[in-house]
Structures are given as structure tokens and as C-alpha cells.
Amino acid sequence: MYARVTTFQLQPGKIDAWLHIAHELVIPVIKQQRGYKNGVVLTDTNANKIMVITLWETEDDMKAGETSGYYREQLAQVVPLLAAVPVPEAYEVSVQA
Numbered sequence: 102m103y104a105r106v107t108t109f110q111l112q113p114g115k116i117d118a119w120l121h122i123a124h125e126l127v128i129p130v131i132k133q134q135r136g137y138k139n140g141v142v143l144t145d146t147n148a149n150k151i152m153v154i155t156l157w158e159t160e161d162d163m164k165a166g167e168t169s170g171y172y173r174e175q176l177a178q179v180v181p182l183l184a185a186v187p188v189p190e191a192y193e194v195s196v197q198a
Contacts, residue, residue: 102138102156102194103163107187109151115182116146122182127175131155134171136162149184156194163191 111119123142131137136158143152157163166172167189176187 102158102197103160104192104194105153105155105157105163105189106192107153107189109153109179109183109187110185111149111151111182112184113149116144116149116151119151119179119182120144122178126178130171130175134162134166136165160191160193 109119120142128140131140138156138158140153140155143154144150145152155163172189
């Protein structure tokens, strides 16, 4: 299993708007992606920061969203809320409890 971790540094007061976009627009689309297993969103309201961790069946499934443009399309929906450009990181899941 593989994980994509993306940290979003938001403009002050934009966490609720980001979460609304995620619930209404992003999550329904990500659930349709091949190999998508699960995801979690972590928030730090004091730091205006959100971390998104998505789990994928294979590395190819995870990378497919990047090459197809899906990942960039989802990021584009939250760009107006950001204070910095997010940088996704990829990991192999070694332990899952």
C-alpha cells in the first residue's frame, strides 16, 4: 500500500472553506479513482494548516492521478485559499494497525 501526504498552508480563517470544498467536490471524485483505499484529513486551526493522507492499493494507482491531471484539478479548487504551494510526498506504507 502507498500513501500520498500533502500539507496545505492556508490563509488565516480558510480552514472551513477548504473543508467544505473537500466534502462537496474532492471526496466524491477521489472515491472514484482506481486503487483508492482510504484517506484522512488532519487540521491544525492555530497554524492554519491541513494535512491530507490518502492511501492507495499500488504505487501505480497513486501516481496515475498525477499523470492523468486528476490531482492538479483537485488542487486547483483550493488554490485561492492557500498561503503557499502544497508539495505532495509519497510513502510506502510499512505498518498499518
